[in-house]
Amino acid sequence: MSTSNRWLWLAGGVLLAWLIYLLQPILTPFLLGVLIAYLGDPLADWLESKGLGRTWAVTLVFAVFTLLMLLALLVLLPLLGRQLVKLAEYVPLGLDWLQNQGLPWVQAQFGLPEGFWQLDQLKKVLAGHLGDASGIAKNLLLVVGNSGMALALALTNLVLVPVVSFYLLRDWDIVMARLRTLLPRRNEGVIVGLLGECHEVIGAFLRGQLLVMLALGTVYALGLMLLGLDLGLLIGMLAGLASIVPYMGFAVGIVAALIAAVFQFGADPLMLAGVAAVFGVGQMLEGMVLTPLLVGDRIGLHPVAVIFAIMAGGQLFGFVGILLALPVAAVIMVLLRHVHDLYKLSDLYGESTVAPPTQQDT
Known part of the structure:
Protein backbone atom coordinates (compact mmCIF):
# COMPACT_ATOMS: atom_id res chain seq x y z
CA MET A 1 0.00 0.00 0.00
CA SER A 2 1.41 3.39 -0.98
CA THR A 3 1.87 6.23 1.48
CA SER A 4 -1.00 8.18 -0.07
CA ASN A 5 -3.34 5.19 0.31
CA ARG A 6 -2.34 4.77 3.94
CA TRP A 7 -3.16 8.39 4.66
CA LEU A 8 -6.45 7.99 2.80
CA TRP A 9 -7.43 4.99 4.95
CA LEU A 10 -6.36 6.83 8.11
CA ALA A 11 -8.44 9.87 7.15
CA GLY A 12 -11.40 7.59 6.44
CA GLY A 13 -11.07 5.95 9.88
CA VAL A 14 -10.90 9.33 11.63
CA LEU A 15 -13.93 10.56 9.66
CA LEU A 16 -15.88 7.42 10.59
CA ALA A 17 -15.08 7.85 14.30
CA TRP A 18 -16.10 11.52 14.11
CA LEU A 19 -19.42 10.64 12.43
CA ILE A 20 -20.14 7.97 15.07
CA TYR A 21 -19.50 10.57 17.76
CA LEU A 22 -21.84 13.07 16.12
CA GLN A 109 -7.40 0.61 63.77
CA PHE A 110 -6.25 3.56 61.67
CA GLY A 111 -6.78 6.37 64.22
CA LEU A 112 -9.27 8.33 62.11
CA PRO A 113 -10.95 11.38 63.69
CA GLU A 114 -14.54 11.35 64.96
CA GLY A 115 -17.21 12.03 62.34
CA ALA A 177 -22.57 -10.28 -0.84
CA ARG A 178 -22.77 -6.68 -2.08
CA LEU A 179 -20.17 -5.53 0.45
CA ARG A 180 -17.83 -8.26 -0.77
CA THR A 181 -18.08 -6.98 -4.34
CA LEU A 182 -16.71 -3.62 -3.11
CA LEU A 183 -13.47 -5.16 -1.85
CA PRO A 184 -10.28 -4.48 -3.86
CA ARG A 185 -9.89 -7.38 -6.28
CA ARG A 186 -6.15 -7.87 -5.68
CA ASN A 187 -6.56 -8.08 -1.89
CA GLU A 188 -9.94 -9.79 -1.75
CA GLY A 189 -8.54 -13.09 -0.46
CA VAL A 190 -6.53 -11.48 2.33
CA ILE A 191 -9.40 -9.22 3.39
CA VAL A 192 -11.94 -12.06 3.31
CA GLY A 193 -9.57 -14.17 5.40
CA LEU A 194 -9.17 -11.40 7.99
CA LEU A 195 -12.92 -10.78 8.04
CA GLY A 196 -13.49 -14.50 8.48
CA GLU A 197 -11.26 -14.51 11.57
CA CYS A 198 -13.02 -11.41 12.89
CA HIS A 199 -16.37 -13.08 12.29
CA GLU A 200 -15.23 -16.18 14.17
CA VAL A 201 -14.03 -14.16 17.16
CA ILE A 202 -17.04 -11.82 17.27
CA GLY A 203 -19.50 -14.65 16.68
CA ALA A 204 -17.89 -16.75 19.39
CA PHE A 205 -18.13 -13.88 21.82
CA LEU A 206 -21.59 -12.54 20.99
CA ARG A 207 -23.32 -15.88 20.65
CA GLY A 208 -21.23 -17.93 23.03
CA GLN A 209 -20.51 -15.46 25.81
CA LEU A 210 -24.06 -14.11 25.86
CA LEU A 211 -25.37 -17.65 26.25
CA VAL A 212 -22.83 -18.28 29.03
CA MET A 213 -23.96 -15.09 30.80
CA LEU A 214 -27.60 -16.11 30.49
CA ALA A 215 -26.92 -19.64 31.74
CA LEU A 216 -24.82 -18.47 34.69
CA GLY A 217 -27.36 -15.81 35.64
CA THR A 218 -30.08 -18.48 35.59
CA VAL A 219 -28.02 -20.93 37.68
CA TYR A 220 -27.06 -18.29 40.24
CA ALA A 221 -30.57 -16.84 40.50
CA LEU A 222 -32.31 -20.23 40.83
CA GLY A 223 -29.77 -21.48 43.36
CA LEU A 224 -30.02 -18.39 45.55
CA MET A 225 -33.83 -18.33 45.34
CA LEU A 226 -33.97 -22.01 46.35
CA LEU A 227 -31.90 -21.08 49.40
CA GLY A 228 -34.57 -18.52 50.25
CA LEU A 229 -32.46 -15.42 49.69
CA ASP A 230 -34.76 -12.44 49.19
CA LEU A 231 -32.42 -10.75 46.70
CA GLY A 232 -31.55 -14.01 44.90
CA LEU A 233 -32.94 -13.05 41.48
CA LEU A 234 -31.38 -9.59 41.52
CA ILE A 235 -27.96 -10.85 42.62
CA GLY A 236 -28.06 -13.78 40.19
CA MET A 237 -28.82 -11.53 37.23
CA LEU A 238 -26.12 -9.08 38.32
CA ALA A 239 -23.60 -11.92 38.55
CA GLY A 240 -24.67 -13.18 35.13
CA LEU A 241 -24.18 -9.75 33.54
CA ALA A 242 -20.81 -9.31 35.26
CA SER A 243 -19.71 -12.66 33.76
CA ILE A 244 -18.97 -10.79 30.53
CA VAL A 245 -15.54 -10.52 32.17
CA PRO A 246 -14.22 -13.95 33.28
CA TYR A 247 -14.40 -14.48 37.05
CA MET A 248 -15.90 -11.04 37.68
CA GLY A 249 -19.42 -12.47 37.83
CA PHE A 250 -18.30 -15.00 40.42
CA ALA A 251 -16.51 -12.36 42.52
CA VAL A 252 -19.31 -9.78 42.39
CA GLY A 253 -22.06 -12.34 42.90
CA ILE A 254 -20.60 -14.26 45.83
CA VAL A 255 -19.67 -11.10 47.74
CA ALA A 256 -23.12 -9.57 47.24
CA ALA A 257 -24.88 -12.85 48.07
CA LEU A 258 -22.86 -13.40 51.25
CA ILE A 259 -23.60 -9.87 52.44
CA ALA A 260 -27.31 -10.28 51.68
CA ALA A 261 -27.34 -13.66 53.47
CA VAL A 262 -25.72 -12.19 56.57
CA PHE A 263 -28.31 -9.40 56.75
CA GLN A 264 -31.22 -11.78 56.18
CA PHE A 265 -30.17 -14.87 58.15
CA GLY A 266 -27.31 -13.69 60.33
CA ALA A 267 -24.00 -15.57 60.40
CA ASP A 268 -25.70 -18.92 59.74
CA PRO A 269 -22.87 -21.24 58.58
CA LEU A 270 -25.24 -23.51 56.65
CA MET A 271 -26.68 -20.58 54.68
CA LEU A 272 -23.22 -19.15 53.96
CA ALA A 273 -22.04 -22.60 52.86
CA GLY A 274 -25.10 -22.86 50.62
CA VAL A 275 -24.28 -19.54 48.94
CA ALA A 276 -20.68 -20.67 48.41
CA ALA A 277 -21.93 -23.97 46.97
CA VAL A 278 -24.22 -22.20 44.47
CA PHE A 279 -21.36 -20.13 43.09
CA GLY A 280 -18.98 -23.08 43.22
CA VAL A 281 -21.37 -25.12 41.07
CA GLY A 282 -21.73 -22.15 38.71
CA GLN A 283 -17.96 -21.86 38.32
CA MET A 284 -17.57 -25.58 37.65
CA LEU A 285 -20.33 -25.45 35.04
CA GLU A 286 -18.73 -22.43 33.39
CA GLY A 287 -15.22 -23.89 33.32
CA MET A 288 -16.02 -27.49 32.38
CA VAL A 289 -19.23 -27.24 30.33
CA LEU A 290 -20.49 -23.81 29.30
CA THR A 291 -17.35 -22.03 28.10
CA PRO A 292 -15.79 -25.04 26.27
CA LEU A 293 -19.13 -25.91 24.66
CA LEU A 294 -20.47 -22.45 23.77
CA VAL A 295 -17.37 -20.29 23.40
CA GLY A 296 -14.27 -22.45 23.06
CA ASP A 297 -10.84 -20.83 22.88
CA ARG A 298 -11.51 -18.62 19.88
CA ILE A 299 -12.01 -15.26 21.60
CA GLY A 300 -8.58 -14.62 23.07
CA LEU A 301 -9.58 -11.33 24.68
CA HIS A 302 -7.82 -10.89 28.01
CA PRO A 303 -10.16 -9.92 30.89
CA VAL A 304 -8.27 -6.64 31.36
CA ALA A 305 -8.73 -5.89 27.65
CA VAL A 306 -12.47 -6.54 27.99
CA ILE A 307 -12.77 -4.15 30.94
CA PHE A 308 -10.72 -1.46 29.20
CA ALA A 309 -12.66 -1.80 25.93
CA ILE A 310 -16.04 -1.42 27.65
CA MET A 311 -14.93 1.55 29.75
CA ALA A 312 -13.17 3.25 26.83
CA GLY A 313 -16.17 2.76 24.53
CA GLY A 314 -18.55 4.17 27.12
CA GLN A 315 -16.28 7.13 27.82
CA LEU A 316 -15.80 8.02 24.16
CA PHE A 317 -19.20 7.27 22.63
CA GLY A 318 -21.64 6.59 25.50
CA PHE A 319 -24.05 3.68 25.13
CA VAL A 320 -23.20 3.36 21.44
CA GLY A 321 -19.56 2.96 22.41
CA ILE A 322 -20.43 0.18 24.87
CA LEU A 323 -22.26 -1.68 22.09
CA LEU A 324 -19.30 -1.29 19.73
CA ALA A 325 -16.52 -1.82 22.28
CA LEU A 326 -16.09 -5.59 22.25
CA PRO A 327 -16.61 -6.18 18.50
CA VAL A 328 -14.08 -3.44 17.75
CA ALA A 329 -11.67 -4.87 20.34
CA ALA A 330 -12.03 -8.32 18.76
CA VAL A 331 -11.25 -6.91 15.30
CA ILE A 332 -8.24 -5.00 16.65
CA MET A 333 -7.02 -8.20 18.31
CA VAL A 334 -7.19 -10.10 15.00
CA LEU A 335 -5.34 -7.31 13.18
CA LEU A 336 -2.68 -7.11 15.89
CA ARG A 337 -2.18 -10.88 15.64
CA HIS A 338 -1.43 -10.54 11.92
CA VAL A 339 0.81 -7.51 12.52
CA HIS A 340 2.70 -9.64 15.05
CA ASP A 341 3.11 -12.43 12.48
CA LEU A 342 4.36 -9.96 9.85
CA TYR A 343 6.80 -8.50 12.37
CA LYS A 344 8.20 -11.97 13.09
CA LEU A 345 8.82 -12.40 9.34
CA SER A 346 10.38 -8.96 8.87
CA ASP A 347 14.07 -8.11 8.63
CA LEU A 348 13.71 -5.94 11.74
CA TYR A 349 12.98 -9.05 13.83
CA GLY A 350 15.51 -11.24 12.00
CA GLU A 351 18.36 -12.81 13.88
CA SER A 352 21.50 -10.78 14.30
CA THR A 353 24.32 -11.57 11.88
CA VAL A 354 26.95 -10.36 14.37
CA ALA A 355 28.49 -13.17 16.38
CA PRO A 356 28.18 -12.83 20.16
CA PRO A 357 31.40 -11.90 21.94
CA THR A 358 33.52 -14.80 23.11
CA GLN A 359 35.01 -15.14 26.57
CA GLN A 360 38.44 -14.10 25.24
CA ASP A 361 37.00 -10.92 23.70
CA THR A 362 35.53 -9.91 27.05
Whole structure:
Protein backbone atom coordinates (compact mmCIF):
# COMPACT_ATOMS: atom_id res chain seq x y z
CA MET A 1 0.00 0.00 0.00
CA SER A 2 1.41 3.39 -0.98
CA THR A 3 1.87 6.23 1.48
CA SER A 4 -1.00 8.18 -0.07
CA ASN A 5 -3.34 5.19 0.31
CA ARG A 6 -2.34 4.77 3.94
CA TRP A 7 -3.16 8.39 4.66
CA LEU A 8 -6.45 7.99 2.80
CA TRP A 9 -7.43 4.99 4.95
CA LEU A 10 -6.36 6.83 8.11
CA ALA A 11 -8.44 9.87 7.15
CA GLY A 12 -11.40 7.59 6.44
CA GLY A 13 -11.07 5.95 9.88
CA VAL A 14 -10.90 9.33 11.63
CA LEU A 15 -13.93 10.56 9.66
CA LEU A 16 -15.88 7.42 10.59
CA ALA A 17 -15.08 7.85 14.30
CA TRP A 18 -16.10 11.52 14.11
CA LEU A 19 -19.42 10.64 12.43
CA ILE A 20 -20.14 7.97 15.07
CA TYR A 21 -19.50 10.57 17.76
CA LEU A 22 -21.84 13.07 16.12
CA LEU A 23 -24.59 10.57 15.31
CA GLN A 24 -24.52 8.54 18.54
CA PRO A 25 -27.97 9.80 19.71
CA ILE A 26 -29.61 8.09 16.72
CA LEU A 27 -27.27 5.13 16.21
CA THR A 28 -28.53 2.96 19.08
CA PRO A 29 -31.55 1.39 17.30
CA PHE A 30 -29.48 0.67 14.19
CA LEU A 31 -26.66 -0.94 16.16
CA LEU A 32 -29.15 -3.01 18.14
CA GLY A 33 -30.79 -3.97 14.85
CA VAL A 34 -27.44 -5.06 13.40
CA LEU A 35 -26.72 -7.06 16.57
CA ILE A 36 -30.08 -8.86 16.46
CA ALA A 37 -29.71 -9.56 12.73
CA TYR A 38 -26.18 -10.87 13.22
CA LEU A 39 -27.29 -13.18 16.02
CA GLY A 40 -30.37 -14.38 14.16
CA ASP A 41 -28.79 -14.97 10.74
CA PRO A 42 -27.45 -18.51 11.44
CA LEU A 43 -30.88 -19.63 12.65
CA ALA A 44 -32.56 -18.06 9.61
CA ASP A 45 -30.03 -19.77 7.32
CA TRP A 46 -30.75 -23.11 9.03
CA LEU A 47 -34.49 -22.66 8.52
CA GLU A 48 -33.83 -21.81 4.87
CA SER A 49 -31.87 -25.04 4.49
CA LYS A 50 -34.98 -26.88 5.73
CA GLY A 51 -37.06 -25.49 2.86
CA LEU A 52 -38.52 -22.25 4.23
CA GLY A 53 -38.28 -19.08 2.19
CA ARG A 54 -36.06 -16.32 3.55
CA THR A 55 -38.96 -14.05 4.48
CA TRP A 56 -40.83 -16.81 6.30
CA ALA A 57 -37.65 -17.97 8.03
CA VAL A 58 -36.90 -14.42 9.22
CA THR A 59 -40.51 -13.96 10.34
CA LEU A 60 -40.31 -17.13 12.42
CA VAL A 61 -36.98 -16.14 13.99
CA PHE A 62 -38.25 -12.66 14.70
CA ALA A 63 -41.46 -14.03 16.27
CA VAL A 64 -39.45 -16.36 18.54
CA PHE A 65 -37.15 -13.53 19.65
CA THR A 66 -40.10 -11.25 20.34
CA LEU A 67 -41.99 -13.93 22.27
CA LEU A 68 -38.98 -14.73 24.44
CA MET A 69 -38.42 -11.06 25.23
CA LEU A 70 -42.08 -10.51 26.14
CA LEU A 71 -42.11 -13.57 28.38
CA ALA A 72 -38.92 -12.43 30.09
CA LEU A 73 -40.37 -8.97 30.70
CA LEU A 74 -43.68 -10.30 31.99
CA VAL A 75 -42.00 -12.75 34.37
CA LEU A 76 -38.91 -10.85 35.47
CA LEU A 77 -40.12 -7.28 35.84
CA PRO A 78 -42.59 -7.93 38.69
CA LEU A 79 -40.04 -10.11 40.51
CA LEU A 80 -37.28 -7.53 40.08
CA GLY A 81 -39.64 -4.80 41.28
CA ARG A 82 -40.28 -6.66 44.52
CA GLN A 83 -36.59 -7.34 45.01
CA LEU A 84 -35.73 -3.68 44.47
CA VAL A 85 -38.18 -2.86 47.27
CA LYS A 86 -36.34 -5.39 49.47
CA LEU A 87 -33.03 -3.81 48.50
CA ALA A 88 -34.38 -0.42 49.59
CA GLU A 89 -35.13 -1.94 53.00
CA TYR A 90 -31.69 -3.52 53.36
CA VAL A 91 -29.66 -0.43 52.47
CA PRO A 92 -30.40 1.46 55.73
CA LEU A 93 -29.70 -1.74 57.71
CA GLY A 94 -26.37 -2.11 55.96
CA LEU A 95 -25.46 1.47 56.67
CA ASP A 96 -26.44 1.00 60.33
CA TRP A 97 -24.09 -1.98 60.57
CA LEU A 98 -21.30 0.01 58.94
CA GLN A 99 -21.89 2.96 61.25
CA ASN A 100 -22.16 0.97 64.47
CA GLN A 101 -19.74 -1.91 63.92
CA GLY A 102 -17.72 -1.97 60.71
CA LEU A 103 -16.44 1.58 60.38
CA PRO A 104 -15.78 2.16 64.12
CA TRP A 105 -13.43 -0.84 63.99
CA VAL A 106 -11.64 0.60 60.93
CA GLN A 107 -11.57 4.02 62.60
CA ALA A 108 -9.99 2.57 65.75
CA GLN A 109 -7.40 0.61 63.77
CA PHE A 110 -6.25 3.56 61.67
CA GLY A 111 -6.78 6.37 64.22
CA LEU A 112 -9.27 8.33 62.11
CA PRO A 113 -10.95 11.38 63.69
CA GLU A 114 -14.54 11.35 64.96
CA GLY A 115 -17.21 12.03 62.34
CA PHE A 116 -14.81 11.10 59.55
CA TRP A 117 -17.36 8.97 57.66
CA GLN A 118 -20.50 11.18 57.95
CA LEU A 119 -22.81 8.25 57.31
CA ASP A 120 -25.91 9.89 58.78
CA GLN A 121 -26.34 12.14 55.75
CA LEU A 122 -25.60 9.30 53.33
CA LYS A 123 -28.17 7.04 54.99
CA LYS A 124 -30.87 9.70 54.82
CA VAL A 125 -30.20 10.38 51.15
CA LEU A 126 -30.12 6.71 50.13
CA ALA A 127 -33.12 5.74 52.21
CA GLY A 128 -35.13 8.63 50.84
CA HIS A 129 -34.34 7.93 47.21
CA LEU A 130 -34.53 4.13 47.31
CA GLY A 131 -37.64 4.09 49.41
CA ASP A 132 -39.63 6.46 47.23
CA ALA A 133 -39.96 4.60 43.96
CA SER A 134 -42.96 6.70 42.97
CA GLY A 135 -40.88 9.83 43.45
CA ILE A 136 -38.20 8.48 41.16
CA ALA A 137 -40.79 7.60 38.51
CA LYS A 138 -42.42 11.01 38.88
CA ASN A 139 -39.11 12.84 38.46
CA LEU A 140 -38.21 10.69 35.47
CA LEU A 141 -41.52 11.44 33.80
CA LEU A 142 -41.07 15.14 34.49
CA VAL A 143 -37.62 15.14 32.93
CA VAL A 144 -38.82 13.26 29.87
CA GLY A 145 -42.00 15.29 29.61
CA ASN A 146 -40.10 18.57 29.70
CA SER A 147 -38.35 17.60 26.50
CA GLY A 148 -40.74 16.68 23.74
CA MET A 149 -37.82 15.92 21.44
CA ALA A 150 -36.31 13.45 23.90
CA LEU A 151 -39.64 11.68 24.32
CA ALA A 152 -40.18 11.51 20.58
CA LEU A 153 -36.64 10.18 20.04
CA ALA A 154 -37.11 7.50 22.72
CA LEU A 155 -40.39 6.32 21.17
CA THR A 156 -38.86 6.38 17.69
CA ASN A 157 -35.92 4.27 18.86
CA LEU A 158 -38.29 1.80 20.51
CA VAL A 159 -40.20 1.35 17.25
CA LEU A 160 -37.12 1.37 15.01
CA VAL A 161 -35.27 -1.51 16.68
CA PRO A 162 -37.66 -4.30 15.55
CA VAL A 163 -38.18 -2.69 12.12
CA VAL A 164 -34.45 -2.34 11.43
CA SER A 165 -33.80 -5.82 12.82
CA PHE A 166 -36.40 -7.44 10.56
CA TYR A 167 -35.24 -5.85 7.32
CA LEU A 168 -31.54 -6.34 8.07
CA LEU A 169 -32.12 -9.99 8.94
CA ARG A 170 -34.16 -10.54 5.77
CA ASP A 171 -31.49 -8.99 3.52
CA TRP A 172 -28.40 -9.99 5.53
CA ASP A 173 -26.92 -12.35 2.94
CA ILE A 174 -27.59 -9.89 0.12
CA VAL A 175 -25.92 -7.04 2.02
CA MET A 176 -22.87 -9.20 2.81
CA ALA A 177 -22.57 -10.28 -0.84
CA ARG A 178 -22.77 -6.68 -2.08
CA LEU A 179 -20.17 -5.53 0.45
CA ARG A 180 -17.83 -8.26 -0.77
CA THR A 181 -18.08 -6.98 -4.34
CA LEU A 182 -16.71 -3.62 -3.11
CA LEU A 183 -13.47 -5.16 -1.85
CA PRO A 184 -10.28 -4.48 -3.86
CA ARG A 185 -9.89 -7.38 -6.28
CA ARG A 186 -6.15 -7.87 -5.68
CA ASN A 187 -6.56 -8.08 -1.89
CA GLU A 188 -9.94 -9.79 -1.75
CA GLY A 189 -8.54 -13.09 -0.46
CA VAL A 190 -6.53 -11.48 2.33
CA ILE A 191 -9.40 -9.22 3.39
CA VAL A 192 -11.94 -12.06 3.31
CA GLY A 193 -9.57 -14.17 5.40
CA LEU A 194 -9.17 -11.40 7.99
CA LEU A 195 -12.92 -10.78 8.04
CA GLY A 196 -13.49 -14.50 8.48
CA GLU A 197 -11.26 -14.51 11.57
CA CYS A 198 -13.02 -11.41 12.89
CA HIS A 199 -16.37 -13.08 12.29
CA GLU A 200 -15.23 -16.18 14.17
CA VAL A 201 -14.03 -14.16 17.16
CA ILE A 202 -17.04 -11.82 17.27
CA GLY A 203 -19.50 -14.65 16.68
CA ALA A 204 -17.89 -16.75 19.39
CA PHE A 205 -18.13 -13.88 21.82
CA LEU A 206 -21.59 -12.54 20.99
CA ARG A 207 -23.32 -15.88 20.65
CA GLY A 208 -21.23 -17.93 23.03
CA GLN A 209 -20.51 -15.46 25.81
CA LEU A 210 -24.06 -14.11 25.86
CA LEU A 211 -25.37 -17.65 26.25
CA VAL A 212 -22.83 -18.28 29.03
CA MET A 213 -23.96 -15.09 30.80
CA LEU A 214 -27.60 -16.11 30.49
CA ALA A 215 -26.92 -19.64 31.74
CA LEU A 216 -24.82 -18.47 34.69
CA GLY A 217 -27.36 -15.81 35.64
CA THR A 218 -30.08 -18.48 35.59
CA VAL A 219 -28.02 -20.93 37.68
CA TYR A 220 -27.06 -18.29 40.24
CA ALA A 221 -30.57 -16.84 40.50
CA LEU A 222 -32.31 -20.23 40.83
CA GLY A 223 -29.77 -21.48 43.36
CA LEU A 224 -30.02 -18.39 45.55
CA MET A 225 -33.83 -18.33 45.34
CA LEU A 226 -33.97 -22.01 46.35
CA LEU A 227 -31.90 -21.08 49.40
CA GLY A 228 -34.57 -18.52 50.25
CA LEU A 229 -32.46 -15.42 49.69
CA ASP A 230 -34.76 -12.44 49.19
CA LEU A 231 -32.42 -10.75 46.70
CA GLY A 232 -31.55 -14.01 44.90
CA LEU A 233 -32.94 -13.05 41.48
CA LEU A 234 -31.38 -9.59 41.52
CA ILE A 235 -27.96 -10.85 42.62
CA GLY A 236 -28.06 -13.78 40.19
CA MET A 237 -28.82 -11.53 37.23
CA LEU A 238 -26.12 -9.08 38.32
CA ALA A 239 -23.60 -11.92 38.55
CA GLY A 240 -24.67 -13.18 35.13
CA LEU A 241 -24.18 -9.75 33.54
CA ALA A 242 -20.81 -9.31 35.26
CA SER A 243 -19.71 -12.66 33.76
CA ILE A 244 -18.97 -10.79 30.53
CA VAL A 245 -15.54 -10.52 32.17
CA PRO A 246 -14.22 -13.95 33.28
CA TYR A 247 -14.40 -14.48 37.05
CA MET A 248 -15.90 -11.04 37.68
CA GLY A 249 -19.42 -12.47 37.83
CA PHE A 250 -18.30 -15.00 40.42
CA ALA A 251 -16.51 -12.36 42.52
CA VAL A 252 -19.31 -9.78 42.39
CA GLY A 253 -22.06 -12.34 42.90
CA ILE A 254 -20.60 -14.26 45.83
CA VAL A 255 -19.67 -11.10 47.74
CA ALA A 256 -23.12 -9.57 47.24
CA ALA A 257 -24.88 -12.85 48.07
CA LEU A 258 -22.86 -13.40 51.25
CA ILE A 259 -23.60 -9.87 52.44
CA ALA A 260 -27.31 -10.28 51.68
CA ALA A 261 -27.34 -13.66 53.47
CA VAL A 262 -25.72 -12.19 56.57
CA PHE A 263 -28.31 -9.40 56.75
CA GLN A 264 -31.22 -11.78 56.18
CA PHE A 265 -30.17 -14.87 58.15
CA GLY A 266 -27.31 -13.69 60.33
CA ALA A 267 -24.00 -15.57 60.40
CA ASP A 268 -25.70 -18.92 59.74
CA PRO A 269 -22.87 -21.24 58.58
CA LEU A 270 -25.24 -23.51 56.65
CA MET A 271 -26.68 -20.58 54.68
CA LEU A 272 -23.22 -19.15 53.96
CA ALA A 273 -22.04 -22.60 52.86
CA GLY A 274 -25.10 -22.86 50.62
CA VAL A 275 -24.28 -19.54 48.94
CA ALA A 276 -20.68 -20.67 48.41
CA ALA A 277 -21.93 -23.97 46.97
CA VAL A 278 -24.22 -22.20 44.47
CA PHE A 279 -21.36 -20.13 43.09
CA GLY A 280 -18.98 -23.08 43.22
CA VAL A 281 -21.37 -25.12 41.07
CA GLY A 282 -21.73 -22.15 38.71
CA GLN A 283 -17.96 -21.86 38.32
CA MET A 284 -17.57 -25.58 37.65
CA LEU A 285 -20.33 -25.45 35.04
CA GLU A 286 -18.73 -22.43 33.39
CA GLY A 287 -15.22 -23.89 33.32
CA MET A 288 -16.02 -27.49 32.38
CA VAL A 289 -19.23 -27.24 30.33
CA LEU A 290 -20.49 -23.81 29.30
CA THR A 291 -17.35 -22.03 28.10
CA PRO A 292 -15.79 -25.04 26.27
CA LEU A 293 -19.13 -25.91 24.66
CA LEU A 294 -20.47 -22.45 23.77
CA VAL A 295 -17.37 -20.29 23.40
CA GLY A 296 -14.27 -22.45 23.06
CA ASP A 297 -10.84 -20.83 22.88
CA ARG A 298 -11.51 -18.62 19.88
CA ILE A 299 -12.01 -15.26 21.60
CA GLY A 300 -8.58 -14.62 23.07
CA LEU A 301 -9.58 -11.33 24.68
CA HIS A 302 -7.82 -10.89 28.01
CA PRO A 303 -10.16 -9.92 30.89
CA VAL A 304 -8.27 -6.64 31.36
CA ALA A 305 -8.73 -5.89 27.65
CA VAL A 306 -12.47 -6.54 27.99
CA ILE A 307 -12.77 -4.15 30.94
CA PHE A 308 -10.72 -1.46 29.20
CA ALA A 309 -12.66 -1.80 25.93
CA ILE A 310 -16.04 -1.42 27.65
CA MET A 311 -14.93 1.55 29.75
CA ALA A 312 -13.17 3.25 26.83
CA GLY A 313 -16.17 2.76 24.53
CA GLY A 314 -18.55 4.17 27.12
CA GLN A 315 -16.28 7.13 27.82
CA LEU A 316 -15.80 8.02 24.16
CA PHE A 317 -19.20 7.27 22.63
CA GLY A 318 -21.64 6.59 25.50
CA PHE A 319 -24.05 3.68 25.13
CA VAL A 320 -23.20 3.36 21.44
CA GLY A 321 -19.56 2.96 22.41
CA ILE A 322 -20.43 0.18 24.87
CA LEU A 323 -22.26 -1.68 22.09
CA LEU A 324 -19.30 -1.29 19.73
CA ALA A 325 -16.52 -1.82 22.28
CA LEU A 326 -16.09 -5.59 22.25
CA PRO A 327 -16.61 -6.18 18.50
CA VAL A 328 -14.08 -3.44 17.75
CA ALA A 329 -11.67 -4.87 20.34
CA ALA A 330 -12.03 -8.32 18.76
CA VAL A 331 -11.25 -6.91 15.30
CA ILE A 332 -8.24 -5.00 16.65
CA MET A 333 -7.02 -8.20 18.31
CA VAL A 334 -7.19 -10.10 15.00
CA LEU A 335 -5.34 -7.31 13.18
CA LEU A 336 -2.68 -7.11 15.89
CA ARG A 337 -2.18 -10.88 15.64
CA HIS A 338 -1.43 -10.54 11.92
CA VAL A 339 0.81 -7.51 12.52
CA HIS A 340 2.70 -9.64 15.05
CA ASP A 341 3.11 -12.43 12.48
CA LEU A 342 4.36 -9.96 9.85
CA TYR A 343 6.80 -8.50 12.37
CA LYS A 344 8.20 -11.97 13.09
CA LEU A 345 8.82 -12.40 9.34
CA SER A 346 10.38 -8.96 8.87
CA ASP A 347 14.07 -8.11 8.63
CA LEU A 348 13.71 -5.94 11.74
CA TYR A 349 12.98 -9.05 13.83
CA GLY A 350 15.51 -11.24 12.00
CA GLU A 351 18.36 -12.81 13.88
CA SER A 352 21.50 -10.78 14.30
CA THR A 353 24.32 -11.57 11.88
CA VAL A 354 26.95 -10.36 14.37
CA ALA A 355 28.49 -13.17 16.38
CA PRO A 356 28.18 -12.83 20.16
CA PRO A 357 31.40 -11.90 21.94
CA THR A 358 33.52 -14.80 23.11
CA GLN A 359 35.01 -15.14 26.57
CA GLN A 360 38.44 -14.10 25.24
CA ASP A 361 37.00 -10.92 23.70
CA THR A 362 35.53 -9.91 27.05
